[in-house]
Structures are given as structure tokens and as C-alpha cells.
Amino acid sequence: MIDFTGLPRRNKTYAGANGNKIAIVYEGAQYMLKFPAPPTRNKEMSYANGCVSEYLGSHIFQMAGIPAQDTLLGVYTKNGRERVVVACRDFTTDGSVLQDFASLKNTIIDSERNGYGTELSDIMEAIAEQQVFDPVMLKRHFWDMFIVDALIGNWDRHNGNWGFLYYSDTDRMTLAPIYDCGSCLYPQADEAIMQATLDDPNERNYRIFEVPVSGIRENNQKIRYFDFISSLKNRDCNEALKRMVPRIHMDEIAALVDDTPFITGLQKRFYKTMLAERKERILDFSLTRLLKRERKREAAR
Numbered sequence: 001m002i003d004f005t006g007l008p009r010r011n012k013t014y015a016g017a018n019g020n021k022i023a024i025v026y027e028g029a030q031y032m033l034k035f036p037a038p039p040t041r042n043k044e045m046s047y048a049n050g051c052v053s054e055y056l057g058s059h060i061f062q063m064a065g066i067p068a069q070d071t072l073l074g075v076y077t078k079n080g081r082e083r084v085v086v087a088c089r090d091f092t093t094d095g096s097v098l099q100d101f102a103s104l105k106n107t108i109i110d111s112e113r114n115g116y117g118t119e120l121s122d123i124m125e126a127i128a129e130q131q132v133f134d135p136v137m138l139k140r141h142f143w144d145m146f147i148v149d150a151l152i153g154n155w156d157r158h159n160g161n162w163g164f165l166y167y168s169d170t171d172r173m174t175l176a177p178i179y180d181c182g183s184c185l186y187p188q189a190d191e192a193i194m195q196a197t198l199d200d201p202n203e204r205n206y207r208i209f210e211v212p213v214s215g216i217r218e219n220n221q222k223i224r225y226f227d228f229i230s231s232l233k234n235r236d237c238n239e240a241l242k243r244m245v246p247r248i249h250m251d252e253i254a255a256l257v258d259d260t261p262f263i264t265g266l267q268k269r270f271y272k273t274m275l276a277e278r279k280e281r282i283l284d285f286s287l288t289r290l291l292k293r294e295r296k297r298e299a300a301r
Contacts, residue, residue, distance in 0.1 A: 152181070
């Protein structure tokens with residue numbers, strides 16, 4: 001067990017709305033220590049499970065071959081009260097500055113929407129018109145991220161929590177590791193909700209097909225992951241589906257969950273069940289449908 005209490009503090013501050021954050025030094029490296037936030041929807045919980053979600057979501061991105069922040073789970077005691085916290089390694093200690101996609105989007109001076117607008121067509125337009133990255137590479141990154149967010153049920157991936165690292169000495173930018181995954185994996189589900197979901201297929205269906213929805217909008221409506229991906233209407237999303245699904249190995253993810261400290265057996269069963277069913281019923285279903293369509297079109301040529 002890692003105890004972050006009493007470790008050296010740094011003066012760096014971190015923005016963001018989900019929980020309090022402090023900068024600490026652990027084993028010679030700087031980390032952002034995130035504390036659990038009070039739940040906004042489930043008032044039966046004392047604190048949301050966002051720290052566990054942050055830890056698992058980041059590791060699942062890494063397992064899928066997408067660079068993500070390094071995260072550790074531990075405890076922090078203040079005023080005699082011990083809490084489970086997540087430490088997120090600070091990837092800007094090399095002198096880079098984190099800039100979100102909203103900032104890049106704002107460089108499109110004739111855009112009708114501001115940088116934080118999450119309409120899909122506007123995001124795609126900004127990706128195509130920006131001049132910092134190869135648009136093909138940046139679009140590919142966006143859709144790969146979208147597929148993994150669909151797997152982990154991230155409802156809050158917006159233009160302010162993915163982005164780039166800017167190096168002022170060379171005036172260059174690189175993609176930042178994936179960060180801010182605390183809104184995935186049903187962070188406000190308490191053990192009663194988890195048990196009910198495991199017991200009732202209708203509850204599982206609801207939490208797979210209806211909620212959570214994506215933070216990205218289409219025609220001003222938040223995208224339902226299953227509806228959008230399984231429709232096969234977006235070529236770039238289809239290509240990401242073919243790239244990413246073979247990289248997602250559920251045995252490795254199950255082992256990650258089993259090895260996660262501080263969570264109960266019920267939580268482990270819930271996370272493993274929902275991840276496995278989201279992969280099978282959203283991603284695998286859609287990929288099978290896509291490959292079948294492609295074989296049919298090939299045979300018709």
C-alpha cells in the first residue's frame with residue numbers, strides 16, 4: 001500500500017473541477033495527487049469512485065497501445081481521516097506546457113463556435129484546418145481515443161481534457177498522453193447499484209446502450225456510443241474500430257482489475273462484467289457487422 005501522507009509538496013497548482021489536487025514528489029518524480037470528489041448525482045455516496053476510475057481508465061488506454069498518464073492508487077490521511085487517492089505523474093516536468101484541444105480549436109479564426117464546443121462536425125473541421133499537426137494523424141488519434149472511451153464508458157471527454165504538449169524552446173507541439181479519465185466506469189455507482197446491475201440484465205442493458213453517453217455531440221445531441229459506432233456511418237470511426245479492437249485483450253484488463261487495490265470483490269466483478277459486456281456488445285458487435293458489410297461489398301465487385 002502506498003501512503004502519500006507527508007510526502008514533499010510542490011507549489012505547482014492544477015486546474016479542473018473533479019476533486020481537490022495537490023503536487024507531491026514520490027520516488028523522485030512529481031505527481032498530481034487527486035482526491036475523491038463528492039458525488040453530484042448519487043447522494044447516497046460519501047465520495048465518488050473517480051480515483052479508481054482514473055487509475056483503471058489510464059491503464060486500459062496504455063494496454064490498448066495509446067500513451068496515457070501513469071497513475072498510482074494510494075491513501076492520504078488528513079485530520080485523522082484516510083482516503084483513497086490517485087497519483088497522476090506530471091508529464092510536463094520536462095518544461096513542456098499542456099495545451100488542450102480547445103486552445104488549438106480557437107486558432108481556427110473563422111470558426112463559428114468557440115474552442116469548447118463539442119459538436120462533432122465542428123471538431124472535425126478544426127482538425128482538418130489546424131496547421132500544427134498532420135490532420136490525418138490527429139483525426140486518427142481522436143477516433144482511437146473515442147473507441148477506448150466507448151469501452152470504458154467515459155461520459156466527459158470534451159475539448160478541455162485531451163490535447164498537446166507545447167515546447168517553447170523549439171516552438172513544437174506533440175500529442176499529450178491521455179489524461180483525465182475519472183469520469184469513466186460509472187464513478188457514482190455505489191455497491192447497491194453495482195449489485196443491482198449484476199443481478200438484472202435490464203440494468204446492464206441500460207448502462208451499456210443508454211448511459212453513459214459521449215461528451216461529443218452530433219446535431220446538438222450527445223452521442224450514444226452503441227448507436228453511433230454500430231451504425232457504421234462514419235468511415236474514420238470504422239477504421240479506428242478495426243485498429244483498436246484487436247489491441248483490447250480482456251484477460252489483461254481482468255487481471256488489472258483483480259490486482260487493483262482498495263476495491264471490494266463486488267467492485268471487481270462489476271468492473272470486469274461491464275468492461276467485458278461493453279466490448280462484446282458495442283465494439284465486437286460493431287466490428288463483426290462492419291467486416292460482414294465489407295465482405296459483402298467485396299463479393300459484389
